[in-house]
Amino acid sequence: MTANPVAGDLAGLSPSAVSLRGSWDDLPATVVAAIESHVGPVERVEPARDGYSSHVAATVSSGRCRVFVKGLRTDHPAAVAQGCEVSVNPFVVPLGPRLLWRVEADGWDVLGFEHLEGRRAEYRAGSGDLPLVAGAMTELGSVAGRKAPVPRAEQRWAPYLTGPAQERMVRGDSLLHTDWHHTNMLVTPGGQVRLVDWATATRGAAWIDPACWVVWLVYAGNTPHTAERCASLVPAWGAAEPAVLDAFAEVLARYWRYVAEHHPNRMTGELRDASERWAAYRRSPGPVRP
Ligand SMILES: Nc1ncnc2c1ncn2[C@@H]1O[C@H](COP(=O)(O)OP(=O)(O)OP(=O)(O)O)[C@@H](O)[C@H]1O
Ligand SMILES: [Mg+2]
Structure with missing residues (x-):
């Protein structure tokens, strides 16, 4: 859980009330194209059921692979978390999922991980x-x-x-x-x-x-x-x-x-x-x- 810097009196509301989560459709076409250069044409997007500290978090399937995608807009303070995920990844695989690629474009920082069944x-x-x-x-x-x-x-x-x-x-x-x-x-x-x-x-x-x-x-x-x-x-x-x-x-x-x-x-x-x-x-x- 990463604390979300959201102001205001939200006490009593559910966690999702302060979620940063948007949808796959929020990604600019340039970012989707960059992602597709790694995975091929996207056929299916299943939003993550849990978590709320990323603007986009979803399992993405193409004809050739299934990956977990986690993205944040770079103008949000929580975006620094992406750098941490990148730095730590080589040390923690296979306990953690392997980072496959990173797309930094058009104000977005998007990570593609090995998708884990579980x-x-x-x-x-x-x-x-x-x-x-x-x-x-x-x-x-x-x-x-x-x-x-x-x-x-x-x-x-x-x-x-x-x-x-x-x-x-x-x-x-x-x-x-x-x-x-x-x-x-x-x-x-x-x-x-x-x-x-x-x-x-x-x-x-x-x-x-x-x-x-x-x-x-x-x-x-x-x-x-x-x-x-x-x-x-x-x-x-x-x-x-x-x-x-x-x-x-x-x-x-x-x-x-x-x-x-x-x-x-x-x-x-x-x-x-x-x-x-x-x-x-x-x-x-x-x-x-x-
Ligand atoms: N590599 C993966 N493969 C399959 N599912 C994943 C993977 N990584 C994360 N998930 C699922 O997606 C959910 C959200 O991912 P994660 O916790 O990394 O992002 P978040 O929403 O930014 O985090 P937070 O929990 O801090 O709000 C996880 O709780 C988990 O269920
Ligand atoms: Mg989480």
Whole structure:
């Protein structure tokens, strides 16, 4: 989920109320022609069911291939995310879909990815997808992404860190996805999890990804206790000092509070509540904690 810079009081509205999503027909003819130079004449366009941070997101079929296309107008601040997807891609394939081409024309930045067959992961307690997602996160932990040109954790969360000690705390060389929304985890028919939407890839301490996942798990209806049990399937979580996780829970609560305040909608409000619930759980004394 990328926060959409939409102003106004939208509290209580559905996430789609702040969607950037338009349609394939918004693309100028020149851009469609450039896309067709890669894929051949487009025969079918199926808009993505999930996500809302791109102006165009769709599965596109031609006589010779099927690709996933994600495009933004370059005059929108969210367009910087395209550069991040491009930079990180060579490091994350095959966990993520391969980037096939990029079209930058007529005020648009459009990416064509390998199309993945799969359904979104199910995050409810007891779901068989949870260990699969933890497995994909563990696999990402072993990717050599030290050289990936993506923002560093201490830059990404700078406004929410309390000082140099917290900057040192989040620093690291692990390549992180950070956006563990269940719609970004595609479960393939073969039972593999593939990760899409690398717009907010970040380099930092290895425990950051399982910590970010906890908020999404609580948002999906898990208790903080159950959410942490899922996170503990990822080795990096167990290697983190409890005090570090306590502090980062507060960082994420500050971050989501900011997002909910500045981009108000039902989803950001629920994410703020989920992150506050987790931070409160980490603050609570022994008996409540496992
Ligand atoms: N390579 C792919 N193959 C098949 N489906 C994909 C692929 N990439 C993304 N999708 C589907 O399209 C949806 C939207 O894509 P993505 O999350 O990358 O874009 P977005 O709308 O910009 O993101 P956000 O979730 O930040 O609003 C995903 O949730 C996923 O269901
Ligand atoms: Mg997404």
